[in-house]
Amino acid sequence: MTPRFSISQISTLPASFEDDLRVYREAGAEGIGIWEIKLPEDEGAVLEAFRASGLASTNAVPAVPSIGPLSLLPGPSDPAERVEAYRAGLRRLAPFRPSAVVLLTGPERHRVVVEGLRAIAEEARALGLRIGLEPYQQEGGGDWTMVSTIHDAVELIDEAGVADAVGILFDVWHLWNADGLEEDVDRHADRIVGVHVCDARAETRSFADRVLPGEGVADVPRVLGLVDAAGWDGFYDLEIFSDNGAFGNAFPDSIWDWPPEELARRGREAFLACWERRTR
Numbered sequence: 001m002t003p004r005f006s007i008s009q010i011s012t013l014p015a016s017f018e019d020d021l022r023v024y025r026e027a028g029a030e031g032i033g034i035w036e037i038k039l040p041e042d043e044g045a046v047l048e049a050f051r052a053s054g055l056a057s058t059n060a061v062p063a064v065p066s067i068g069p070l071s072l073l074p075g076p077s078d079p080a081e082r083v084e085a086y087r088a089g090l091r092r093l094a095p096f097r098p099s100a101v102v103l104l105t106g107p108e109r110h111r112v113v114v115e116g117l118r119a120i121a122e123e124a125r126a127l128g129l130r131i132g133l134e135p136y137q138q139e140g141g142g143d144w145t146m147v148s149t150i151h152d153a154v155e156l157i158d159e160a161g162v163a164d165a166v167g168i169l170f171d172v173w174h175l176w177n178a179d180g181l182e183e184d185v186d187r188h189a190d191r192i193v194g195v196h197v198c199d200a201r202a203e204t205r206s207f208a209d210r211v212l213p214g215e216g217v218a219d220v221p222r223v224l225g226l227v228d229a230a231g232w233d234g235f236y237d238l239e240i241f242s243d244n245g246a247f248g249n250a251f252p253d254s255i256w257d258w259p260p261e262e263l264a265r266r267g268r269e270a271f272l273a274c275w276e277r278r279t280r
Contacts, residue, residue, distance in 0.1 A: 003272075006024075006030060006056065007020075007031075008237045008239035010061070014256060015260040016038075025053055031056035031057065032050070032053075033059040033098075035063075059100050059132060060093045064082050066086075066106035067079055068113070070104070079108055086103070090127055091123070105145050107144065114156070117133075133147070133153050149181075168191045170232075172224075192232055195235070198212065202216065210241050212270040224278040240256075
């Protein structure tokens with residue numbers, strides 16, 4: 001089976017929405033993971049261009065992507081205000097009909113996250129959307145999340161009683177070294193609503209320092225093999241963070257400094273090479 005490949009718009013951060021549509025399509029991608037921060041103030045024109053592109057809408061990301069505040073990303077500090085901002089983001093993204101919308105917990109109190117999940121799930125149900133709760137990398141994740149494994153995320157979703165609206169966003173960078181990964185994928189494969197793919201640099205300099213699949217230490221072929229064997233048949237979104245100064249570190253080898261055409265082409269080639277070597 002040929003995997004369905006898409007590109008998350010953060011991967012080509014400096015490019016415009018219109019350029020992303022063109023570049024991704026020309027590179028052979030079949031989908032686009034839309035980021036709200038890339039939408040113009042009036043999204044009508046890009047919505048029309050998106051519909052004409054033939055690309056599927058995959059894992060979308062609101063401008064305020066978490067319940068608790070994140071130090072390196074924008075948004076209010078009050079969790080209640082963040083939940084309302086996230087709900088507003090859902091309404092803005094809904095016309096694009098994404099297959100899932102990404103959500104992080106942030107480093108927040110348990111009760112606050114549970115209440116936030118319920119409020120977000122209510123909005124998602126009304127809009128006919130599916131939320132993908134993303135476990136965050138266990139190494140250095142304390143400033144970002146309260147869940148770092150699929151098991152912990154499932155427990156949180158079930159406690160909130162929102163499994164009908166909230167599934168798991170599986171991100172290779174976050175989960176490749178998670179405890180009990182193989183068992184979690186086998187047990188909870190039906191909860192996965194989206195997949196992000198990249199690789200982990202051997203000496204990671206920040207959260208925004210990722211590399212193309214197969215060029216790091218995450219054993220991407222093995223992780224792809226786990227997800228594939230578990231029955232995932234949705235899109236695989238290339239999602240690259242590679243700071244060029246946008247998040248405070250202007251890495252001299254930043255992938256974000258590449259022409260978007262090069263990133264899209266090389267990213268697809270790297271993913272397919274890992275796919276061909278996938279194992280379990």
